[in-house]
Amino acid sequence: MGEVVVKNFTFGDGTPRICVPLIGRTEDEIRSHANLIRDELDSLDTRYENFPELKVAVIEWRADFFEPLADLDRTKRVLEMLREYFPDRLILFTFRSEEQGGELRHDRVGSNLEPIMSFVIRSGLIDMVDIECTHGNYKIARATTGAHQMGVTVIMSYHDFEKTPHDDEMIEKIRDMEILGGDILKIAVMPSNEFDTRRMMDINKRMVSESYKPIAIIAMGEKGTASRFKCKETGCCMTFATVGQESAPGQMELLDLVALLRNQ
Template structure:
């Protein structure tokens, strides 16, 4: 697996980067949560000043919760405000469909995807954009090409909120993501038992040696918690933690996750 540098942060170097989701429906809710995260970043940076690799690196704005998402002017203004708050961190823009575990209904995604992505990618405010591999190859290629032309890294994602697919299905999806131009390849699954979690962790370890791109495989929910903090063992390049609000089941609080990573 090759390393990928995005500003001051490296993905795929053996240490998982920590990502915290930013949630909220209204501007007030979003900014309140952003300031809460900012305060926690500063507190944890001071606490772990001798371990800079453990700092929160990425803020994922879950824009699918935003009430004015379809208003591109308000969307651009919000991105600027978030960029100012997190000037020293990476800003990941995520527009999650309901099918993939998000807030938006599928019929809204089709209509809103292109103008929303165009606004976010062209804003100059984001470092990484999440592109769902389920949205269709034509839209994927258009969005990926636009992102790369603006110097924006593409995190290509797939979420299975019902089960853990067979290994070969996961491998096929990862290879397809790589072909379609993903820079970071992310698959999150839902384990039914401990065996599923071990299987997805073993597969992460295997694919790190076979893929040219940084990979993150996540087992969601309580049964998959181990996959979120055993990242050094599996080679996963990214792990998600919470500050106040979780965006997916099984996410640990950032402070707890950092403590676990430090002791590995």
Template structure:
């Protein structure tokens, strides 16, 4: 379990993360006020959807505005690369500058780092995040398929070895068995290998069950949609919260 501000991740009901995906300052301000009304546990800024992402001063200014509005709500800062489902291409050099700026601003609480950026770059960014008290969500996304159970577990364990506070993997199922594979991998990770919270997601319509059953299979958080979803299969926050509470209540009985 880790505690980010007042949110305990890895304990009790899976925490709900809601993404902000507005492309302009005005859209983001409207969106964040709407999302605050949904009472998420964590707010993610998907900065790859931001039109001014190439301007680091604009990004930092918007981060400051979001911090003022969100007050004590944890902020997860994410630039999703184009190869892993993001909205724009970016060089490794730009990615590094952007993530370092966000970390050093100390306006965020968690930062997303993609596993396959390369071990040297990931290690460098992990060290900087830890020096600045920022938690690391290390991630991998496959929008085409679901790897074998052993590969899913291997990637999550590699993230732990590289210093992730919260390893995360999201995969696309092509059939029901793929969803079972993801859930089985999650359960084995929970039972045998995990020494910290992790997040696993089976995307798309077939994988919706994986977004609901984290408390059973081990996933510590789940993503819900605010105004719009940032990945296929995300559920409306209010519906998601209700289902998670029903499952939690019945697990306690």
């Protein structure tokens, strides 16, 4: 597996990087959540100052929750706010489509989806962007090329909130995302049992040796908990934890995740 360096953080070097989602429907809600996250980050940094690998690397703005997303001035204000709150972390911009389990309704943004993505990528205010592999190859290529031209790292993602697909399907998706230009390849699926979770962890471990990109395969929900912290075993490059609000089923509280990672 290859490594991807984004500012002071390396993905794919054997250390799972922690990402905390930030959620809010209004600017005030986002500011409130940012304050909460900032306080917890400062507390953790002090507690684990001798363990830099436990430092939260990424703040993911789940922009699909933001009601006035199509208002580019307001979207830019939020990005500037996040830069102010988290100058020492990476900012990941994500708007998750309804089809992939998100809040982004097309009736709210209409045909503005691509212009919003392009505006954010060109803003100079983000370090990483999530691009869903279900958008169609032409749109994916256009967004990925634009991101790379601006020095923005692409997390290419696929989500299934209903089931865990067959192994061959998951492996094919990873290889497709690799070809489509993703810098970090992420898959999150819903296991029916612990066997499904184990399958996903084994696929992550296998693809780490076969792919030249960092990989994060996550099993969601309570049955998938092990996949979120046994990252050194599987080679999973990135894991998600919540502060106050979860953005996907089964996300652990940040304090709990850090404690588990510390003991791995």
